[in-house]
Amino acid sequence: MYEENDDILEQVTSSEYKYGFVTDIEADSAPKGLSEDIVRFISAKKKEPEWLLEWRLKAYRQWLNMVEPTWPNVKYPTINYQDIIYYSAPKQKIAPNSLDEVDPELRKTFEKLGISLTEQKRLTGIAVDAVMDSVSVATTFKEELAELGIIFCSMSEAVQEHPELVKQYLGSVVPATDNYFSALNSAVFTDGSFCFIPKGVRCPMELSTYFRINAANTGQFERTLIVAEEGSYVSYLEGCTAPMRDENQLHAAVVEIVSHAHAEVKYSTVQNWYPGDKEGKGGIYNFVTKRGICLGDHSKISWTQVETGSAVTWKYPSVILKGDKSVGEFYSVAVTNNYQQADTGTKMMHIGKNTRSRIVSKGISAGKSHNSYRGLVQVGRKATNARNFSQCDSLLLGDKCGAHTFPYIEVKNNSSIVEHEATTSKIGEDQIFYCNQRGIDTETAVALIINGFAKEVMNQLPMEFAVEAQKLLAISLEGSVG
């Protein structure tokens, strides 16, 4: 692996660098570093239409003039954007004909998460798109879904097969220049999932994308776009893992959701990127922009996230409540242990009349970690009778960790009601002893207490994943008490 990197390094530093692209177009990885040529390389690799290349280049040029945000309550060494590989395809052949061809390692990790690519599990009715490093390796149930008019495929495929839809919606919720990382993503995004639910269709199964960073020194920049037409419904789940590596890796994804009138999109995340080791070495930098827009009246978008991984997390899944009577929800459990840092929360932007939003955030900090909730509730001038309820609870394990809350409220309409509740508590020795005295050991007791604390959020997860997510919480906190 290291030898390979040395080769790449040599390529980068050699005078033939620029031309390397042409001759090496069939190679698995792009050379390290970011430039217009790299953007062109990715676009060419994906055989993209001209407009998309232009869109990328525009984003790239704007990114060059932007500065990395420093306001999050997290600390990490400066990222060298020239030291990252922006495109890497797994060695296996792209788009295997049958699922048997999917990397067994990948499948094993799937199974751990309760998401399986195997035939028997397919019967449970979860369609899966698997993305490894920069490309989608498999999408299940495609034909079955197509019969209903549902499009569920990789973003690369969508660009080829449904360019008009991609062109219409890409960047419509998160513009390329929205922020530093969304601009970077827009320039170099490699794959992701695309999902389109036509008018009046209720998607009969959970759609799921599974992301995995595999190669070393690689950044993952996926882009997900979900469009729910009028009166449709879809429940979508993403899972993420990465192998353990000593160096930090960057993950900067963008997720966009468009919910038309009377449509509902439920988006659940079980984020388990590698968090780094006990000393804080390695781990993923998870800098993600997720936003949905309730475009039509009576539309609904619900975010549920269980965040246990990553060395540093920076994400605020948000909802723009444009349509009248639209509803936005955000349910979050964020666990940090050892040296992990998380700055996460949501933005609810009330624009339409009678819009409602609900925020339930549960932060659990252990070890020497820091966990921040950052949220913005914005009620615009025309958002008559807008309602928001926010609840932010923090649970501390031990006395070396930190929990922080940064709630922002901006109200420009007198008829709105905004409520905010917050609590901070510690897992008490008394609670642990009480459990011990009933024959429950400390690890089990902590898991029990944590899951009780997070229950309100866990209940929002699709059944199939709730159990796995519970186990994940327990595993993340192993050894943090006692």
Next chain:
Amino acid sequence: MIKITNLQASIDEKPILRGINLEIKAGEVHAIMGPNGSGKSTLASVLAGRDHFNVTGGSVEFMGKDLLEMSPEDRAREGVFLAFQYPVEIPGVSTTNFIKTAVNETRKYRGLEPLDAVNFLKMMKEKMKLVNIDQSLLSRSLNEGFSGGEKKRNEIFQMAMLEPKLAILDETDSGLDIDALRIVANGVNEYRSKDNAFLVVTHYQRLLDYIVPDFVHVLYNGRIVRSGGKELALELEEKGYDFIKNEFAVTEEA
């Protein structure tokens, strides 16, 4: 069943138990009485394995095993139950879920299969009658927002579910009105058999009207200073703890 020999314990270097000797056999109910600060609750906590007390001497043998060597959870699984004076609240964890976890962890330790939902429910229904506890209470978060009486009834209910060999009741009567006291005592009496034993820690004689002990011990200044039958409790009630204090204050000096 349990043999406590010269048990000594301290907290922050301060001795609390100064040599307790006590043997409890199956089928017996022993009451520990004494004034505030005499070490009654400390004795209960030390037996259950609370780690902020330091055991500085002595031994405790439970069913032939060295109790002090065991972790708190193993003591519980071996059959030592402590009904807490102040039961702890655990938000978000239903009482049912909590007890189910406790029952199955204990069964696992004993090499038994976990109880399935049907059998667990059956067992619960049966034991609920014992302390007149309501299903709706059990689906609420453990002890959260429970009244004093509900908390204590819940303790006895848990005892019935876990079927311990030795149940230690730590001031179970505190904060109970007479009706609640009767219900709790009734639960204890129903569970009482020739195969199990009770150590009832109380400040007042009142509880012992309902849970009639075979032996009463008076704890003072970390030692058992007097032992007798149930009439000893009545004597204490009549004379108050002062006569004990006076009597032993003198010997302490000597």
